Amino acid sequence: MVKMTVFKDNTALILIDIQNDFCPGGALEVGEGNEIVEVANKLQEKFRVKIATQDWHPPNHTSFASNHLDKLPFSTTEMFYGTQVLWPDHCIQGKKGAEFHPKLITKSTDLIIRKGFRTEIDSYSAFFDNDHKTSTGLGGYLKARGINSIYLCGLALDFCVYFSAIDGVNLDLEVNVIKDACRAIDLDGSLEMAINDMKNKGVNLITSNDL
Numbered sequence: 001m002v003k004m005t006v007f008k009d010n011t012a013l014i015l016i017d018i019q020n021d022f023c024p025g026g027a028l029e030v031g032e033g034n035e036i037v038e039v040a041n042k043l044q045e046k047f048r049v050k051i052a053t054q055d056w057h058p059p060n061h062t063s064f065a066s067n068h069l070d071k072l073p074f075s076t077t078e079m080f081y082g083t084q085v086l087w088p089d090h091c092i093q094g095k096k097g098a099e100f101h102p103k104l105i106t107k108s109t110d111l112i113i114r115k116g117f118r119t120e121i122d123s124y125s126a127f128f129d130n131d132h133k134t135s136t137g138l139g140g141y142l143k144a145r146g147i148n149s150i151y152l153c154g155l156a157l158d159f160c161v162y163f164s165a166i167d168g169v170n171l172d173l174e175v176n177v178i179k180d181a182c183r184a185i186d187l188d189g190s191l192e193m194a195i196n197d198m199k200n201k202g203v204n205l206i207t208s209n210d211l
Contacts, residue, residue, distance in 0.1 A: 016154025021097035055091035153181030
């Protein structure tokens with residue numbers, strides 16, 4: 001019997017926003033988003049430390065187009081922290097759309113980080129709100145546990161995974177993005193921009209077969 005390699009305690013798998021509203025039929029559907037669930041579950045077998053993030057918006061969140069007069073989903077507006085894409089209402093606290101995909105294994109996760117719960121500011125990254133200052137607490141948690149290497153998968157590659165990866169690099173972590181365990185929105189070329197920026201900033205882009 002072949003012994004499976006399991007990463008050491010200084011390494012964590014971070015499952016980004018694998019929630020109903022980002023999967024087919026959801027309010028902010030990411031194409032083929034459901035197809036990463038099986039890969040994500042397999043990946044969890046290789047890691048001792050597993051963390052999940054969860055978009056968790058109030059109904060009156062300022063990132064929702066419905067809360068802006070004469071604004072359509074996927075348009076933009078200027079917020080106090082910069083340009084904000086306005087999204088369809090999604091991942092509303094306590095609603096089915098905010099729940100993890102029903103086939104995603106979450107019982108063995110060490111921590112669940114909820115983000116985007118502050119009405120006035122969105123939060124793509126697992127580490128910070130979109131002002132790049134307000135912490136989710138994840139960075140401190142990783143530091144306290146001596147974790148210096150992270151592997152990211154989830155939804156969407158060109159937004160929440162991307163911003164999490166860049167913030168991870170800025171926190172001096174080794175960051176690996178598992179491409180086949182991600183899917184993208186690709187809004188106006190956002191996927192190509194995200195891929196190029198991650199490469200330029202030292203993020204390792206890999207596949208699950210590399211592990």
